[in-house]
Amino acid sequence: MKDLSQIEKINTVIAEYFTTNATLTIVPVKELMPAFIKAGIFAKDIKKGLPIRLVLRELDESNELALIPFVHAERHGEHTYWYFIPTNSTAPETAYKQETKKLENDVLAIRANSDETYVISLCDEVLSLKADRQKRFPFLLGDLHKNGKTQTKLPVDAYYEELQLVIEYKEIQNFRPVVASHKIDEEEEEEGTKILSREELRRTYDERRAKVLPENDISLVVISYSDFEFDNENKIIRDKESDLTTVKKALRDFR
Known part of the structure; x- marks a missing residue:
């Protein structure tokens, strides 16, 4: 199981992010990398959010994703796209990329x-x-x-x-x-x-x-x-x- 102290810090950063950005209902995990780095959770970003994705993959493989209640996973075959949503929001029914696609x-x-x-x-x-x-x-x-x-x-x-x-x-x-x-x-x-x-x-x-x-x-x-x-x-x-x-x-x- 992942380091619980690290998980707690991750949850704190995400909660603060959605408090500050109250109008957002979903965000790609890579968008929070600057906040994770500032909080000392990760030393630097790699490949647009790879550090946090690795954490989520490990939790996913051990069936412990619930430890980060903000996680929303969109699974497309062998690929998984990771997002965060506020804890009081329901998971979107439409794929994020479809929701945000501009005409x-x-x-x-x-x-x-x-x-x-x-x-x-x-x-x-x-x-x-x-x-x-x-x-x-x-x-x-x-x-x-x-x-x-x-x-x-x-x-x-x-x-x-x-x-x-x-x-x-x-x-x-x-x-x-x-x-x-x-x-x-x-x-x-x-x-x-x-x-x-x-x-x-x-x-x-x-x-x-x-x-x-x-x-x-x-x-x-x-x-x-x-x-x-x-x-x-x-x-x-x-x-x-x-x-x-x-x-x-x-x-x-x-x-």
């Missing part, structure tokens, strides 16, 4: 809330169909890669197989003036060998979609942010009833 840092959440996703969802509703989003066709290809042999299949925003219809949603960047550039960006590294600006590459591929899709008996409808009411950041001011009317007008030949 602006969550790529999937950002995409789900994007104007493109919103508009394609309206198209689904108008057509009473579900789009195949980010569909790629074997005949719709980007420029040759640097190896001179391979090409990337270009995605489309929405494809309705039953109607042989592709819908592309255009944001403000699709209409920005083309500016010559001698810098190859990430997209160009992947898609082509020409020295193009991002705007040039986007324009080139938009034109390719408009040419190649009809050649393969697939209709193309382009819906623009400017078809809707939009704010000073060129984002749609969402009014579903009005926006549905706009989408119905754009898709009148396919309803």
Whole structure:
């Protein structure tokens, strides 16, 4: 069993921490390492909280975690993530990382809330169909890669197989003036060998979609942010009833 005097000191530090930070309901154990070091429990921090994690692992293996009533363990397979919670709090039902995830840092959440996703969802509703989003066709290809042999299949925003219809949603960047550039960006590294600006590459591929899709008996409808009411950041001011009317007008030949 661990040194009980050390455990008592650890509990004292944690209790004082939550007294000082009364609004907190959960905190990763590494956050208390400066306080543990100041209290003389550990000499220094190693690998962002390893000293306290080693103590908790030892208690866990001997079924003595209850000696530190503040401990909350999230177990994911072979991995355990350690947290402290106030003794008067119940253990969170949702994983800590899910609770604290911020929308602006969550790529999937950002995409789900994007104007493109919103508009394609309206198209689904108008057509009473579900789009195949980010569909790629074997005949719709980007420029040759640097190896001179391979090409990337270009995605489309929405494809309705039953109607042989592709819908592309255009944001403000699709209409920005083309500016010559001698810098190859990430997209160009992947898609082509020409020295193009991002705007040039986007324009080139938009034109390719408009040419190649009809050649393969697939209709193309382009819906623009400017078809809707939009704010000073060129984002749609969402009014579903009005926006549905706009989408119905754009898709009148396919309803």
